[in-house]
Amino acid sequence: MPSLIDIRRRIRSVKSTQQITRAMKLVSAAKLRRAQDRVIAARPYASMLTRVLADVSEAARTNEQLATHPLLARRDERRIQLILITSDRGMAGAFNSNLIKAAQRFLEEHAGAEVGIETVGRKGRDFFRKRGANLTGEMVGMTDKVGYADASELAKRISARFIAGEIDSVYLLYNEFKSILTQRLTVERILPTSLPEDVHGIDYIYEQPPEKLLEGLLPRYVEIGIYRALLESAAAQQAARMTAMDAATSNAADMIDRLTLYMNRVRQASITKEIIEVVSGAAGVE
Numbered sequence: 001m002p003s004l005i006d007i008r009r010r011i012r013s014v015k016s017t018q019q020i021t022r023a024m025k026l027v028s029a030a031k032l033r034r035a036q037d038r039v040i041a042a043r044p045y046a047s048m049l050t051r052v053l054a055d056v057s058e059a060a061r062t063n064e065q066l067a068t069h070p071l072l073a074r075r076d077e078r079r080i081q082l083i084l085i086t087s088d089r090g091m092a093g094a095f096n097s098n099l100i101k102a103a104q105r106f107l108e109e110h111a112g113a114e115v116g117i118e119t120v121g122r123k124g125r126d127f128f129r130k131r132g133a134n135l136t137g138e139m140v141g142m143t144d145k146v147g148y149a150d151a152s153e154l155a156k157r158i159s160a161r162f163i164a165g166e167i168d169s170v171y172l173l174y175n176e177f178k179s180i181l182t183q184r185l186t187v188e189r190i191l192p193t194s195l196p197e198d199v200h201g202i203d204y205i206y207e208q209p210p211e212k213l214l215e216g217l218l219p220r221y222v223e224i225g226i227y228r229a230l231l232e233s234a235a236a237q238q239a240a241r242m243t244a245m246d247a248a249t250s251n252a253a254d255m256i257d258r259l260t261l262y263m264n265r266v267r268q269a270s271i272t273k274e275i276i277e278v279v280s281g282a283a284g285v286e
Helices: 004-059 064-068 095-109 122-130 148-163 210-285
Strands: 079-085 114-120 135-139 169-177 183-191
Touching: 004 169, 004 210, 079 095, 079 122, 079 148, 079 210, 095 114, 095 122, 095 169, 095 183, 095 210, 114 122, 114 148, 122 135, 135 148, 148 169, 148 183, 148 210, 169 210, 183 210
Parallel strands: 079 114, 079 169, 114 135
Antiparallel strands: 169 183
């Protein structure tokens, strides 16, 4: 049976851990509000860009050169690029493990192709580096402070490789933010680009030929797709970490209650034992 000193030391240790998890929960809650605001602000722009691209592509469908645009070229998927977006830090529950398992399933499903992994986040990079996976690039230290310049740089680099024929398709794997308790695992193909269909049926008049507009819109469409995925992942990461730290804080409180109850029982047993010894000693003297 542990002594009272050991139990008290254990309680102090759990209380210290509880203070850390409570602080991390508050920090994640503050970061989540900012990340959620950025996600909400980016969604209308991405939606409008999709709508404009659909309108322009509808106007340009009669042009035979449209199908030959390098970002629309469809080839057999012999060389696939997977962009895996994880976090740089842990303490986020199953956030990273679910992404890594999904990436492993993706590799198994495309076992007949050459799959290269571009990792965004330290957790995904460390996992696949230790297992000798085909890592084609890495970006670390940016999952908490996502910038459009980072997404643009990644999109341009990936698009250049696709246009050069080094890869045949590009997929994004990330957690989409739905709510504080819900993050949806998403696998999305961004290259070759699929032109959205125009469901509005509005006939616009363009100053430039629609084909010329597409040349500028398609690269931006890829950039926005990657940028939105980074923002969604950042918000989902903070939500997962806040939920995990809240559960850890509650578990620490339960453990403190159990240890305190156990400590009281041990102390009561010790006092009872001392009383019995005193009474027995007095009886022996008589």
